[in-house]
Amino acid sequence: MQEKYNHKEIEKKWQKKWREDNLYKTSDKVKGKDNFYALVEFPYPSGNLHIGHWYAFAVPDIFVRTKRMQGFNVMFPIGFDAFGLPAENAAIKNKINPRDWTYQNIAYMEKQLQSMGNSFDWSRKVVTSDPEYYKWTQWLFLKLYEKGLTYKKKAFVNWCPSCNTVLANEQVKDGRCERCETEVVQKDLEQWFFKITDYAERLLSDLDGLKWPEPIKEAQRNWIGKSEGTEISFQLISSSKQQVASINVFTTRADTLKGATYVVIAPEYEWLQKEILNPKSEITNKSEIQNYTNQTKNKTEIERTNEKKEKTGVEIKGIKAVNPASGEEVSIWVADYVLGNYGTGAIMAVPSHDERDLEFAKKYNLPIKEITPDWSLEKFGKKVTKYKLRDWLLSRQRYWGCPIPVVYDPEGKPHAVPEDKLPWLLPDDIKDFAPKGESPIATSKELKKRVEKTFGKDWQPEYDTMDTFIDSSWYFNRYADPHNDKEFSSKEKMKKWLPVNRYFGGAEHNTMHLLYSRFFHKALFDLGLVNETEPFSERMNRGLILGLDGQKMSKSRGNVVDPDEVVEKVGSDTVKMYLAFIGPYNETGQYPWDLGGVVGIRRFLERIWRMSLELKDKSLEEKKLQALSSQLSASLHRTIKKVTEDIENYKFNTAISTMMILLNELEHISKVSKMPFDTFETFLKLLAPFAPHMAEELWCREDAHLGKSIHLEEWPRFDESKIREENTVIVVQINGKIRAQFEAKIGISEEKARTKSLEMPDIQKWLTGAEIKKVIFVPNKIVNFVV
């Protein structure tokens, strides 16, 4: 009986061997090799590897293994983005410590990841919740603090009532919490921010030089939202024509100034807030305005921005604004269709040129003045540039995160925790993790004691932790130097690896992780801590694997595919290869998981297995007897070329189909003559990145290869001259329609091809009685008669 392809045994065996041999451990420099940094987004330790992780990690491994065989010193690191809310939720539910929950999950997921057989360098593993890691997160926070890029301010911030924490703008999608989809409300709170807005222009303009897919760049451009416009000052006057104040409005259409028939300010507008409290104010309807602004505050983001919502507003009575162009006195309104945090928080309303202003003007019977734009406006206002991007709100009222290394003196003034006190540890003496609107850390006695002991009596800790996106904004730097206890990562080592050559990830990070990391890297560059201004030179976004029903996999739908189960049945090589075969990897398409497709790949591998067994029974001399026919040689070199190029371009699907075609051909040949051994060897090398366990097994069975891993072999090279074939098929068309075809030698002359075509009965049939007006000849391809 023939030996069966026992994936379980083989995969286990080689995973162990590779680990023991440190096969994928990467040195910082190997003589004669260029460094190459391939990165996948490190996972959150949710406790279970799902099929999405396989798609995210196993498929890029094909690329990585190929690069390694092509002679690069490739770093392919892995770690865990370990801080985050799910740990706390699990802790509340199961009454265990978030730390224990997280580290148990990490241990389990590491095992699962091992079963993938990826060529990860585990020696560089980072875990963001390790004090050795978050020490440096805190250190970087302090560097940004010193530089003035971290600041605390009171502001209207997004608050998720379910997660009981504030959120950054990027983490609010359609007015809902990105994590739990609860409607976000606004709260007036004092919070820590990063001044990402200082980098708006650089974040925007540096996009041009990046080798990133256009949709990501476009998403970031939209998010940064640059617009050039003008700020124009309107004088405010009382009923007695006294000038009381002025309002700056922002407009991109300063040329329509003459048509501005009223002015609108946002409810949050600072001057208005003060004026309401000012007893000497000229405003005569203060309580009405107060009511209106209070109403606005209580609205959720969704209510306030609902498209269908009718615009509302209140006129500010007792004062008027003066249109600087026309000199006319116009009314002033407060309305929530004007946003407090964009532009100046005030606009000039031009109903004749703006739909929103028109809608408002109609509702409140405000004048609509037709005007001719395009007049010179130099004397009014000054040119300004505005961005939609907001500063990055970084504090979170949660436990399981990196502590903000700040303490408050008895006057409440913040002070940085000095460097020598880092890591500023997350307190351990918390019993209740249930969210109460304040970080659970506030209940820690240890932390209070620690602060008083270290800094003095009545000093207070900062209880908030950092947004976990900070942990992931610099982890790729740490991989270059993961065990350094003197620096977050040495500049010298980072120089060897960064910027990341290829970054594989998902589209959900377009305006979050990718933007944050770019900001961080630029800030670190300005601090002289990194060598370049952009962290990732080439990025690609993969698609999504759907459930069997074509829907997004989710527990509630019950359509989740468990990779462990499938791997058990068909093996890691099959699962990996199937995921690579499902479609082009660099398109954000959606692919339903299909058991039939898995079967197809498994069959392919079984056929390779059988072929190798046939080969095994023969002596080396016998195997090599077969001289390659020029046709097979052409096929082989064409396959090498195609597979090599496809992998470079993430087209793993067509790379695999090309290998299938070659195998079909090899099977055919092996039936009628002896097995072409060299060809099969080369074929195995091409297979190695896709099915690393099987390729290794079959490779090492040959005595000649004893003790030498196929993954250390050199990637096959193709010879362009061997790809050229002797014969080609010439298609004969009449008026562009195919009527016949014939085989001919490559390089056949137009004259010969034409003569040959005209001799064919199928062509004569169509040409009798017709006059040939023109003949188009495409060398080696087409003869087209136009009649």
Add this chain to the structure above:
RNA sequence: GCGCAGGUGGCGAAAUUGGUAGACGCACUACCUUGAGGUGGUAGCGCCGAAAGGCAUGGGAGUUCAAAUCUCCCCUUGCGCACCA
């Protein structure tokens, strides 16, 4: 509303970048093979048609000897932004 990316058999998809549309795989059909099977093999498989042939890449127009590919208009799906002045 603005922007980006798509739309090709029953399904996932290919197409040398303007030159034989549907490679490869799945599913399906027929036959052969093993004692049997969810095994292995051979052949077929876009649609209409008995055939000759005709029609087909979301729809419509155009450029061209030749269009999935280029141009214009429309429909549609997904994603991003969005009362951003």
